Amino acid sequence: MGASAQVQDLPAGLVQQASQIDAGGEAQIREYLKQPLEMLGGDDPEKLRIGRGRILEMVGPQRSPSVPFRLAYSRVLTTELDKLMGEGEMAQINALVVAGELATDGAMELLEKGRKSATASVRFQAAAGAERTITLYNQGVAVNAAALAEGTTLSLLRALGETLKTEADALVLDKSMAALAAAVQNARLREEAVKQLDEGLLALGEKYKGKAVPVELLQAFGRVSSDLRQALLSVGAGGLTQNVQAGAGGIAATIAWMTNTSIKAKVIAVGAGGETIRQHVGAAVGAAESLGNFVTQNAQAFDLSAKIRRGDNAGDAEFLDASQRFVGLMQSKARVAATRYK
Numbered sequence: 514m515g516a517s518a519q520v521q522d523l524p525a526g527l528v529q530q531a532s533q534i535d536a537g538g539e540a541q542i543r544e545y546l547k548q549p550l551e552m553l554g555g556d557d558p559e560k561l562r563i564g565r566g567r568i569l570e571m572v573g574p575q576r577s578p579s580v581p582f583r584l585a586y587s588r589v590l591t592t593e594l595d596k597l598m599g600e601g602e603m604a605q606i607n608a609l610v611v612a613g614e615l616a617t618d619g620a621m622e623l624l625e626k627g628r629k630s631a632t633a634s635v636r637f638q639a640a641a642g643a644e645r646t647i648t649l650y651n652q653g654v655a656v657n658a659a660a661l662a663e664g665t666t667l668s669l670l671r672a673l674g675e676t677l678k679t680e681a682d683a684l685v686l687d688k689s690m691a692a693l694a695a696a697v698q699n700a701r702l703r704e705e706a707v708k709q710l711d712e713g714l715l716a717l718g719e720k721y722k723g724k725a726v727p728v729e730l731l732q733a734f735g736r737v738s739s740d741l742r743q744a745l746l747s748v749g750a751g752g753l754t755q756n757v758q759a760g761a762g763g764i765a766a767t768i769a770w771m772t773n774t775s776i777k778a779k780v781i782a783v784g785a786g787g788e789t790i791r792q793h794v795g796a797a798v799g800a801a802e803s804l805g806n807f808v809t810q811n812a813q814a815f816d817l818s819a820k821i822r823r824g825d826n827a828g829d830a831e832f833l834d835a836s837q838r839f840v841g842l843m844q845s846k847a848r849v850a851a852t853r854y855k
Contacts, residue, residue, distance in 0.1 A: 514716070514820060515684070515728075521544075521545065522545075523541060523542065523545050523571055524541075524691075525576075526576070526673045527541060527542075527582065527827065528571060528576050528578050528579070528582050529576075529577055529578065529579050529582065529817065530579055530581055531579055532581060533581050533585075533586075534581050534582060534829055538540055538585060539585055539588070539766075540587055542585060542586055542589045542590075543589050543627075545571070546568065546569075546589060546590060548564075548594050549564040549565075549567035549568045550568070550818070551563065551564070551566065552564025552565075552567075552834045553565060553597065553604065553607050553608070553806060554596075554597055554600065554604055554805055555653065558602065559768065561603065561607055563605075563806030564566060565610060565611065568590070569610075569614050570609050570778070572614055572615060573614075579658075580653075580658050580659070583615065583616070583617060583660040584617055585738075586615070586822070587615045587617035587619045587660070588619065589619075589846045590611070590615065590797070591612070591615070591619040591620055591622070591623060593776070594608040594611060594612060594620075594623055595608075595623060595626075598623060598626050598627070598746060602632055602635060605630065605632075605638075606625065606635060606638045608623060608627075609623060609624065609627045609635065609638040609639050609641075609642045610638065610641075610642065610669075612627075612642050612643065612646075613643065613644075613645035613646050614640025614645060614661075615646075615660075616645070616646045616650055616653070616660055616661050617660045617661055618662055618665045620642075620646070620759045621646070621661075621665055621668070623642075624639050624642050624643055624646070624669070624672075625639075625672060626639075627639030627642065628643075629671060630655075631684060633682040633684070633784070634835075635780060635820035636676075636680070636685045636687045637682070637684055637688055640673070640676065640680065640685055640688035640691075640692055640697060641688050641690045641692075643669055643673055643689070643692040644667075644688060644692035644695055645693050646661065646669065647666070647669070647692055647695045647696045647699075647702070648665050648695055649661075650699070651695070651696075651698055651699045654701065656698060660706070661748075663701060665801075666696075666702060666804035667702065667705050667801065668686075668704060669705050670693060670696055670705045670709050671705070671709060673689045673692050673693050673709060673713075674693070674708070674710070674712060674713050676689045676713075677689055677690070677709070677710070677711055677712075677713025677714065677716060677717060678712070678716040683727045683729035683733065684728045684729060684732060686717070686730060686731070687729060687730070687733035687736070689713075690713075690733050690736070690737040691736070691737070692709045692712065693706045693709055693737075694706070694710070694711075694736075694740040694741055694744065695703070695740075697710075697740075697741055697744040697745065698744045698747075699821075703748075703754075703757055704754060704756050704757055704760075707741070707757050707760035707761055707764075708754070708756065708760050710737065710741070710764055711760040711763040711764050711767075714734075714737075714756060714763075714764050714767045714768070714795050715763065715767050715853065717730070717767075717771075718729060718767045718768075718770060718771040718854075721771055721774075721775075722774045722781070723774045723775065723778035723835055724778070724780060725775060725780040725781065725790075726771065726772075726775065726794075728790065728793050729798070731793040731794055731797045732793060732796075732797075734768050734797040734800070734801065735763070735793075735796045735797040735799075735800040735801075738764065738765065738797070738800035738801045738804045738846070739803070741761060741764065741803075741804055742800075742803055742804040742807050744763075745757070745761060745807065745808065748806070749808055750807060750808060750809075750810050754807060755810075755848060758808050758809075758847050758848065759847055759849055761804060761805075761808045761846045761847070762805055762808050762809065762843040762846070762847025762849045763843065763847070763849045763850075763853070764801070764804065765801040765802065765808070765838045765839075765843060766801075766805065766839070766843035766847075766849050766853070766854070767803030767805045767838045767853075767854075768797055768798060768801035768834070769798055769801055769802070769805075769817060769839050769840055770840050770853075770854045772794055772798050772817075772832075772836065773832070773836045773837065773840075775794075776811050776821075776829050776832060776833060777833065781794060781828060782823060783824060783825060783829065784825070785824075787824055788824060789794065791821055791822050791824050792822065793823040794821050795818040795819070795821040796818065798817040798821060798836070799811055799818030801830060802815055802817045802818070802839060805839060805842070805843050805847070808847055809842060809846035809847050811842060811846065815835045815836070815838065816835065817832060817835055818835055818840065820832035820835060840854060
């Protein structure tokens with residue numbers, strides 16, 4: 514059968530069924546999935562694309578899938594996707610793309626397998642799948658139609674936090690931070706997401722203390738600080754819990770402290786040789802300062818970014834002083850632990 518062959522669609526009544534799907538409905542799902550799964554397990558790029566599209570079509574928003582259907586679809590599908598996790602890189606990546614779109618408890622086991630893969634591209638897709646899962650969970654909670662248990666989602670956040678502490682690949686770290694930042698938008702997940710980001714970035718800070726931080730990681734720090742501030746703006750500084758305030762302040766302080774140790778160690782060049790990296794460092798600490806100032810409602814500008822971007826010894830000296838004062842503010846106003854950053 515060719516890649517362009519048509520697969521019989523599942524009836525809308527089954528996809529949108531409000532009650533539990535029976536064995537007959539699961540048999541229909543199994544038959545529908547047979548050909549797309551065969552495509553997904555091969556190595557023909559066009560068949561992979563078509564197979565993945567066919568599988569995802571039934572859980573896409575245009576189909577308005579019900580929670581009972583999503584759960585039944587996941588039950589049938591995850592067994593087959595698990596087999597793909599034992600195959601080649603592309604098969605695993607495609608399995609993880611689908612798992613992220615399912616956003617069910619069963620699919621989370623696949624994401625965890627992907628997170629522990631020895632292949633960075635597979636780990637990246639597991640983090641991307643986690644981000645998509647969290648987005649779908651947020652949407653489902655908003656309309657009381659989440660197919661994923663809250664406890665499972667919190668476990669996913671903790672797994673992402675563990676990734677921040679152990680992962681070596683900057684792109685995987687970046688995507689893991691993005692997934693946690695997406696969770697901050699949800700009141701049920703906010704404290705745990707901020708906690709995992711805070712503890713994870715602190716571990717990274719210790720790892721890169723006095724060292725040059727990779728550009729990709731600096732970009733990730735800037736993005737997560739901006740995304741976190743944006744998510745918290747809707748809550749308002751006055752509505753933040755003490756734990757969220759301390760966690761967000763800790764993230765901001767860690768980025769400033771990590772940069773402080775790099776400047777002290779002189780691993781960021783002064784003059785023209787350091788101009789490009791200083792643009793990235795400046796963006797990261799600037800976003801961190803904006804986050805820290807927001808959660809503490811601080812109106813005093815430290816100008817950390819501008820001092821870094823100057824690129825001379827005098828600017829670096831001013832940065833060292835200002836960053837220490839900024840960290841001190843986070844410790845006194847956001848209640849970031851005074852025992853940190855030794």
